[in-house]
Amino acid sequence: MWKPPERIKYKPQPGTNPSADEAGSALLFTPVKLGPLTLEQRTWVPAMVPWRSNEDGYVTDDVLDWYERFAKGQPGAIVIEATGIRDIPSGPLLRIGDDRFIPGLRELAEVVKSASLGKTKLLIQVIDFLTIRRRPNPAKFFGRFLAITDEHRERLDARDWTEERVREHLARVPDNELDDLLTDAELEALRMGYRERVTDLHLPHVKNLPRVLPDLFAQATRRARAAGIDGVELHYAHAYTMASFLSATNHRPDGYGGPRQNRVRLPLEIFRQVRRVAGEDYCTGCRFLSDECIENGSTIDDAKYFAVEFAQAGMDFLSLSRGGKFDDAKQPLVGWAAYPYTGRSGYECMPGYISDKAGPFGRNVEPVAQIKAAVNAAGFATPVVVIGGIHGFQQAEALLQQGKADIVGAARQSLADPDWYLKLRLGKGDRIRVCEYTNYCEGLDQKHKQVTCQLWDRLQLDEQGVKLSRDGRRRLVAPEWTNQQGED
Numbered sequence: 308m309w310k311p312p313e314r315i316k317y318k319p320q321p322g323t324n325p326s327a328d329e330a331g332s333a334l335l336f337t338p339v340k341l342g343p344l345t346l347e348q349r350t351w352v353p354a355m356v357p358w359r360s361n362e363d364g365y366v367t368d369d370v371l372d373w374y375e376r377f378a379k380g381q382p383g384a385i386v387i388e389a390t391g392i393r394d395i396p397s398g399p400l401l402r403i404g405d406d407r408f409i410p411g412l413r414e415l416a417e418v419v420k421s422a423s424l425g426k427t428k429l430l431i432q433v434i435d436f437l438t439i440r441r442r443p444n445p446a447k448f449f450g451r452f453l454a455i456t457d458e459h460r461e462r463l464d465a466r467d468w469t470e471e472r473v474r475e476h477l478a479r480v481p482d483n484e485l486d487d488l489l490t491d492a493e494l495e496a497l498r499m500g501y502r503e504r505v506t507d508l509h510l511p512h513v514k515n516l517p518r519v520l521p522d523l524f525a526q527a528t529r530r531a532r533a534a535g536i537d538g539v540e541l542h543y544a545h546a547y548t549m550a551s552f553l554s555a556t557n558h559r560p561d562g563y564g565g566p567r568q569n570r571v572r573l574p575l576e577i578f579r580q581v582r583r584v585a586g587e588d589y590c591t592g593c594r595f596l597s598d599e600c601i602e603n604g605s606t607i608d609d610a611k612y613f614a615v616e617f618a619q620a621g622m623d624f625l626s627l628s629r630g631g632k633f634d635d636a637k638q639p640l641v642g643w644a645a646y647p648y649t650g651r652s653g654y655e656c657m658p659g660y661i662s663d664k665a666g667p668f669g670r671n672v673e674p675v676a677q678i679k680a681a682v683n684a685a686g687f688a689t690p691v692v693v694i695g696g697i698h699g700f701q702q703a704e705a706l707l708q709q710g711k712a713d714i715v716g717a718a719r720q721s722l723a724d725p726d727w728y729l730k731l732r733l734g735k736g737d738r739i740r741v742c743e744y745t746n747y748c749e750g751l752d753q754k755h756k757q758v759t760c761q762l763w764d765r766l767q768l769d770e771q772g773v774k775l776s777r778d779g780r781r782r783l784v785a786p787e788w789t790n791q792q793g794e795d
């Protein structure tokens with residue numbers, strides 16, 4: 308993972324914890340309305356893919372265990388990981404692209420309700436993504452994948468060469484000389500792995516995205532509702548299709564790219580179709596970026612504009628992340644796909660403990676405060692969720708008190724200790740296992756390995772009924788917090 312060149316090392320700074328009485332009067336633990344849905348408290352576990360589904364995209368027992376564990380900590384809301392809206396093989400990524408996925412998701416909703424004693428609302432993040440391939444072996448790339456054209460022959464000044472000869476020749480050219488012989492897209496396919504973009508209008512399925520996506524998202528939302536899930540988060544963030552429509556790098560000439568009002572068009576059309584199909588009274592919001600954190604990407608000014616548009620359209624909440632783009636991802640090893648959290652934008656999304664002067668804690672707070680101010684100034688009270696490096700009560704409560712956001716989310720801190728919000732509320736903050744922002748969990752995600760936290764995954768492995776990871780070395784969920792009310 309990319310690290311800021313300053314390489315300043317930070318220790319967690321959770322600050323002092325509240326007594327039970329102090330927590331009882333904290334804004335953090337007061338209810339908040341997301342349109343038709345009321346959260347009992349302003350605490351949120353954002354989407355995290357834990358690689359617990361199977362090749363068919365179903366809710367497995369491991370998926371149930373994962374969310375049950377978070378639900379025991381009774382946060383205001385849990386957002387189910389990015390879940391694919393298409394009925395296509397997507398590796399072990401959860402799917403919601405057909406009605407056959409409803410029963411599994413219904414079971415998941417019931418597990419969360421029961422484990423949280425009805426205190427936690429469950430949302431699901433719905434995602435569309437374009438094709439990305441692994442970085443090819445150069446011999447295979449030149450031998451098979453690359454489509455040889457007359458342009459290659461022109462550039463080689465070898466108009467009469469057979470295809471075979473061009474392939475053999477290119478395979479022998481040193482990498483640094485290929486820049487003059489291949490197109491940018493071909494170079495990217497060779498060095499990073501082929502990746503589709505929303506601007507690839509020569510591909511019919513990409514050209515047609517504005518026609519097919521509204522209903523795909525709407526049907527996914529209808530299924531979420533049928534499964535008893537309380538709401539939907541449209542995934543408009545990071546490296547995926549909808550974030551790419553919002554991106555300042557989107558220059559589609561068909562009215563869905565270029566100026567901001569065109570880039571926001573499809574996200575709004577999707578939202579309206581979701582409303583039509585799944586109902587006005589079903590909680591629907593989105594996650595998008597306060598800043599893409601890439602060269603020539605969307606900035607906070609774009610985010611303010613999008614936020615006001617989404618609020619005006621009637622979204623029930625706005626959840627803000629930042630960065631996490633393919634554009635500045637590191638070159639993957641041969642046989643691996645690019646991972647959008649390896650460049651500077653990836654750092655901004657999941658900042659680690661080695662950081663710059665600004666540090667890894669709450670880098671998204673000030674940008675989100677500005678976005679919320681823009682929404683409020685436009686006359687909307689749409690709740691805004693802030694996420695990124697938040698791991699302490701004082702930090703969370705202060706930003707709420709100062710009106711910088713309405714809801715506080717913590718992904719890695721909740722992974723490190725799924726009971727942390729509950730411990731704070733009960734005045735047991737000294738029992739919290741505090742995230743150290745090592746990004747060990749994110750490293751597992753990158754390799755599509757079952758995600759765990761290094762602070763607990765080797766603890767009490769001999770406990771009865773403990774389930775282990777495929778490598779047999781790690782427990783899959785955090786140990787129980789056994790004595791919630793008393794002393795332990």
Ligand SMILES: Cc1cc2nc3c(=O)[nH]c(=O)nc-3n(C[C@H](O)[C@H](O)[C@H](O)COP(=O)(O)O)c2cc1C
Pocket residue numbers: 353354355356357388389432544545594628656657658694695696697716717718719720748749752758
């Ligand atoms: C293992 C892992 C998986 C993640 N998966 C998703 C995801 O499915 N969708 C999403 O929007 N963000 C995802 N994220 C990003 C988090 O939701 C969150 O934005 C990020 O970790 C920063 O918040 P934090 O500092 O509280 O961890 C993931 C993060 C981690 C660590």
Ligand code: SF4
Pocket residue numbers: 719720722723741742743744745746747748749759760761762
């Ligand atoms: S592995 Fe645990 S301690 Fe490290 S960043 Fe992830 S949640 Fe935090």
